[in-house]
Amino acid sequence: MTALEVRNLHKRYGQHVAVEDVSFTVEAGEIFGIIGSNGAGKTTTVESIAGLRTPDSGSISVLGLDPVKDRAEVRERLGVQLQESSLPDAIKVAEALELYSSFYRDPVDWRELMELLGLTEKRNTRYKALSGGQKQRLSIALALVGNPKVAILDELTTGLDPQARRDTWGLIEQVRDSGVTILLVTHFMDEAERLSDRIAVIDGGRVAAVDTPAGLIAQASAMQRVRFRVSQPLDSSVLTELSDVADVEVTGDRWLVTGRGQLLSIVAGALARAQVVAQDLRVDRRNLDDAFVAFTGRAPESPERSERKAD
Amino acid sequence: MRARLKMVKVETKLFLRDSATVIFGVLFPTGLLLGLGAIPALRESPPETGGLRSIDIWAPTALVFGMVMIAVQHVPAVIATYRERGILRRLSTTPAHPRSVLLAQMIVAFASVVVSAALMIFLAWAVLDIAPPERPLEFAVAFVVGYAALLGLGMISAAVARTSSAANQIGTFLFVALMFFGGAFLPRVLMPDVLREAGEFLPPGLQTLTAAWSAEAGEITATAGGQPFWLQIAIMAGVAVTASAVAAKFFRWE
Numbered sequence: 328m329t330a331l332e333v334r335n336l337h338k339r340y341g342q343h344v345a346v347e348d349v350s351f352t353v354e355a356g357e358i359f360g361i362i363g364s365n366g367a368g369k370t371t372t373v374e375s376i377a378g379l380r381t382p383d384s385g386s387i388s389v390l391g392l393d394p395v396k397d398r399a400e401v402r403e404r405l406g407v408q409l410q411e412s413s414l415p416d417a418i419k420v421a422e423a424l425e426l427y428s429s430f431y432r433d434p435v436d437w438r439e440l441m442e443l444l445g446l447t448e449k450r451n452t453r454y455k456a457l458s459g460g461q462k463q464r465l466s467i468a469l470a471l472v473g474n475p476k477v478a479i480l481d482e483l484t485t486g487l488d489p490q491a492r493r494d495t496w497g498l499i500e501q502v503r504d505s506g507v508t509i510l511l512v513t514h515f516m517d518e519a520e521r522l523s524d525r526i527a528v529i530d531g532g533r534v535a536a537v538d539t540p541a542g543l544i545a546q547a548s549a550m551q552r553v554r555f556r557v558s559q560p561l562d563s564s565v566l567t568e569l570s571d572v573a574d575v576e577v578t579g580d581r582w583l584v585t586g587r588g589q590l591l592s593i594v595a596g597a598l599a600r601a602q603v604v605a606q607d608l609r610v611d612r613r614n615l616d617d618a619f620v621a622f623t624g625r626a627p628e629s630p631e632r633s634e635r636k637a638d
Numbered sequence: 639m640r641a642r643l644k645m646v647k648v649e650t651k652l653f654l655r656d657s658a659t660v661i662f663g664v665l666f667p668t669g670l671l672l673g674l675g676a677i678p679a680l681r682e683s684p685p686e687t688g689g690l691r692s693i694d695i696w697a698p699t700a701l702v703f704g705m706v707m708i709a710v711q712h713v714p715a716v717i718a719t720y721r722e723r724g725i726l727r728r729l730s731t732t733p734a735h736p737r738s739v740l741l742a743q744m745i746v747a748f749a750s751v752v753v754s755a756a757l758m759i760f761l762a763w764a765v766l767d768i769a770p771p772e773r774p775l776e777f778a779v780a781f782v783v784g785y786a787a788l789l790g791l792g793m794i795s796a797a798v799a800r801t802s803s804a805a806n807q808i809g810t811f812l813f814v815a816l817m818f819f820g821g822a823f824l825p826r827v828l829m830p831d832v833l834r835e836a837g838e839f840l841p842p843g844l845q846t847l848t849a850a851w852s853a854e855a856g857e858i859t860a861t862a863g864g865q866p867f868w869l870q871i872a873i874m875a876g877v878a879v880t881a882s883a884v885a886a887k888f889f890r891w892e
Contacts, residue, residue, distance in 0.1 A: 377731050378731070379727070379730060379731065399733060402731065402732055402733045403733055405731075407728075407731035409724060409727060409728055409731065411724050412723070412724030412725065412727050412728040413723045413724060413725065414723075414725060415652055415719075415720070415725065417651075417652050417655040417656065418648065418651075418652060422648055422651065425644065426641075426644050426645065426648050427732065429640050429641045429644040430641050430732045430733050430734040431732070431733060432733070453655075469728075473732065473733075
């Protein structure tokens with residue numbers, strides 16, 4: 328079943344084209360990631376899905392409903408956690424949850440949600456006094472309190488410390504397991520790779536690729552790299568003669584072999600036959616960062632540089 | 639309906655937790671009047687005022703202090719903060735319209751002004767022996783219409799201010815200007831006629847409040863060319879409607 332469908336979305340602000348042509352489909356029960364640099368059009372796409380922007384052309388369907396025409400109904404069923412939106416400083420955790428749950432026709436029990444998100448201890452704490460991770464958990468809770476079928480989570484872990492990020496990831500998986508379809512917008516490659524069932528890479532207002540994380544990585548590079556060190560002399564022809572090996576580089580006692588297929592076992596086998604003991608034998612795992620560079624021609628932003636931004 | 643009530647309840651709690659506003663907007667007018675009432679010279683009744691003491695004539699100014707504080711400083715600052723911090727935007731993604739939080743905010747602010755006025759009128763009577771408003775109905779009308787005019791100005795500020803600090807600056811400017819004409823710095827009886835007359839056209843319409851509170855005090859502060867009571871009320875109502883329309887036209891939700 329299709330939870331979310333975006334078809335040929337186009338949106339401009341005056342002369343500036345924010346989204347050129349974006350299409351993708353999210354199946355029910357998926358965590359669907361959207362990655363892209365700042366200004367790639369992620370936020371505008373998400374805001375259009377949430378009904379905060381009216382597309383210039385193209386169509387959006389949320390559970391078969393139009394976010395502009397069926398505004399009220401979409402708001403009942405779509406939970407949104409927006410980047411850079413907060414709460415009044417003096418509101419307490421329990422008050423915020425109780426208030427937001429009163430907006431919906433069929434909300435979940437906000438006390439259970441508070442427990443699930445580990446906020447029960449903080450129920451009487453004012454928003455201002457919460458840590459970054461606690462604020463983020465509250466924000467997620469508010470997006471889920473209306474018992475949505477689909478939730479949009481935008482830049483979920485920006486500004487969180489590594490432990491809080493990992494905790495948040497675990498939480499998102501729990502939420503998905505409870506049957507909520509999740510649209511995850513992020514510019515952290517590790518986050519997208521870890522959580523998403525499928526990912527859309529958005530670049531320059533267009534979808535550059537859509538696939539599973541492994542699929543994107545495989546599409547971006549068929550080549551693998553194996554590294555090891557040897558302390559004995561070794562003739563490089565032992566490796567260069569192998570059909571799957573494309574290149575061998577030697578720097579001192581460090582070897583780097585580039586090739587295809589089951590490269591690690593091929594190299595290990597050849598070394599064993601040559602009766603050479605290799606140390607630190609390992610495969611350079613290609614990750615989503617490499618795939619991102621391959622699809623967009625630019626490096627993903629590092630977490631340090633991308634604290635807070637307006638896109 | 640449930641969401642509306644919850645919103646008012648939460649906004650009330652938030653208001654009460656904002657101690658600066660509670661102190662300056664709600665309690666300070668009473669404190670100011672009682673403080674000035676402790677000065678013996680202000681309790682004397684010189685023959686030219688027909689037996690009225692300075693404090694009797696000045697009492698409505700203390701009332702206006704709270705109204706202005708809430709309408710042009712507190713409300714716009716809260717709304718600008720809600721916009722700046724994406725609270726209005728976040729509400730737009732829920733079935734509750736962000737309008738509902740503005741409405742709740744205004745209900746709470748108005749209630750606080752009523753409490754502030756009631757407290758002041760009661761203690762002025764109990765402690766300083768200042769008689770409660772002589773014409774309660776006219777006084778209530780002048781109070782509500784005057785507050786609406788002030789709130790209209792405050793909402794223009796909330797509509798055009800990009801940030802909460804800009805809203806605060808506009809609020810402070812309006813506060814000082816309105817309080818000057820309201821006689822907080824120079825008693826209105828000592829002002830030249832032109833300044834006193836300007837006070838008839840500026841929210842919240844201090845002359846109407848003074849006249850409805852005490853006809854004698856109203857005669858002293860009125861000018862020769864002054865407008866009749868109901869015309870002044872109509873002017874304030876006009877200000878309220880015009881300012882609200884302007885604010886609505888320029889209001890930005892994000």
